[in-house]
Amino acid sequence: MADLLRFATAGSVDDGKSTLIGRLLFDSKGLFTDQLEDVERISKRRGNDYVDLSLLTDGLRAEREQGITIDVAYRYFATPRRKFIIADTPGHVQYTRNMVTGASTADVALILIDARHGVTEQSRRHAFLATLLGVSHIVLCVNKMDLVQWSQDRFDEICDEFREFAAKLxxxxxTFIPVSxxxxxxxxxxxxxxxWFAGATLLSYLENVHVGSDRNLVDVRFPVQYVIRPQTASHPDYRGYAGMLASGIVRVGDPVRVLPSGLETTVTAIDGPDGPLTEAFPPMSVTIRLEEDIDISRGDMLVRPRNVPHSSQDIEAMVCWMDDSAELVPGKKYALKHTTKWARMVVREIEYRVDVNxxxxxxDASSLGLNEIGRVRLRSTVPLFCDPYTENRATGSFIIVDEQTNNTVGAGMILRR
Known part of the structure; x- marks a missing residue:
């Protein structure tokens, strides 16, 4: 069975992100006939003498009118070797929060650079954000090589300049690929x-890049989402704990510890959507049954007895602020959602703000405005069971919610203590 790869695209305006995705979909035969006909019709209406494949992802009317990507557009396609989910993220600096959203679950980041313009501030910003979000594989697609006469010298110059910046990250x-x-x-x-280019094509790279080792299969973290008690005649004593396995591998017979109680028991059964399983691994959604009848509720976590996450009310994190109506300032209170657990929190200190360019x-930063990123100290009303984001994306991240509007106003990545 083909596995799944999530990748995000990023780049400056007019670098060709949407066109590249359209080309991937078109050349890999990942389009329906009506989709292609719609794009051909709009291209002709615009007076183009070619099929504008960028229209496949610039789905918002405002995007098509302005010729830019504003929202995060998700697309799916598959080849015999792999399934793909693409996040086409905005290039504009004012949509940094959208890029953070799109790249937060990506295995690979494609950063596009216009061969005529070379490495820009936005190129550096996108590389920084990708590494901040824990994306392990970055592909620099040097696009529009046809406009620089397929110059190897120009390609090498751009690669050398980007490597110099990447050394700081x-x-x-x-990986570098010259494309049109x-x-x-x-x-x-x-x-x-x-x-002169001996490397793989973009699709070949995406089909073969190994991402299995990027997932944390050592630290068992199972945040409980829901307690299942059907109480039917056929299952009168059924009690299961449902959720998505964040990391690690759980097998029937494994000992586990329940947090925050600290009580220990054994896994007696694992139920998946299609029936019983002998083991589960991330990101599978399963129901786990335990030997002991322990009081467990939503927000609790199952872990290995000798491998537990850090528990603390004081959190240091890199926060990307997403609210356009109010800034993040010390002393302000918010709601916080970490895995399946909700808590209230207060901002204690902004240590610094990062210029992402x-x-x-x-x-000396005293606040974080829209799309700004900084290192922040928070205190929650209850202890959080967390790992550094670099070790575990699921237990190392959280969102900040404004309790009055119920809007998500920030995203955080927990730092190593």
Missing amino acids: TIRDL ALLGDNVVERSANTP TLHRDL
Whole structure:
């Protein structure tokens, strides 16, 4: 069975993100006939002498009118080797929060660069955000190579400049591919225009990149979402704990500890959507049954007895602020959702704000505005069972909610203590 890869695209305005995704869908035959006919009709209406494949992802009317990506557009396609979910994220600086949303679950980030313009501030910002969000694999797609006459020197110059900046970040896997999204060179099929390029095409890379080892299979973390007690004649004593396994591998017979009570018991059964299982791994959604009848409720967590997350009310995190009506300031109170647990919190201190273009730290920052990112100290009303975000995306992240409007106003990534 083909596995699933999530990837996000990022880049400056007009770098060709939406066109690249459209080319992937078109050349891999991931389009329905009516979708292609709709794009052809709109392209002709605009007076284009070519099929504008960017229209496949710029679905909002405002995006098509302005020729930019505003919201995060998600698309699905599959090849015989793999299934894909694409997040086409905005390039504008004022939509940083949208990029954070789109890239937060990605395995791979595709950063597009216009070969004519080279590495820009937005290119550096997108690379920083991708690494901040824990994306392990970054592909630099140097697009519009046809407009620089397929120059190897220009391609090498851009790669060297980006590598110099990337040395300041923590990037585990960095790949460079010269492409023309409009013409399809090196997207699905290898281009005859780049005989000097010996690497894989973009689709070949996406089909073969190994992401299984990126997932944390060591630290068992099972946040309880729901307690299932059907109380039917066929299952009078059934009690199961449903949720999505955040990390680790759980097997029938494994000992587990329940947090926050600290009580220990054994897994007696694991039920999946299609019936009983002998084991579960992330990100499977399952129901776990236990040997002991323990008081467990939503927000509790099952872990290994000798491998427990950090428990604390004092949290240090990198926070991306998403509220356009009010700033994040010390002393303000919010609701916080971490895994399946809700708590109230207060902002204690803003240690610094990061300039995402230069990586400069503003130690005198007194607030965080819309799309700004900073290191923040928080205190919650109850202890949170958390890991550093670099080790576990699920237990290392949280969202901040305004209790008056119920809007999500921030996203946080917990730092190592």
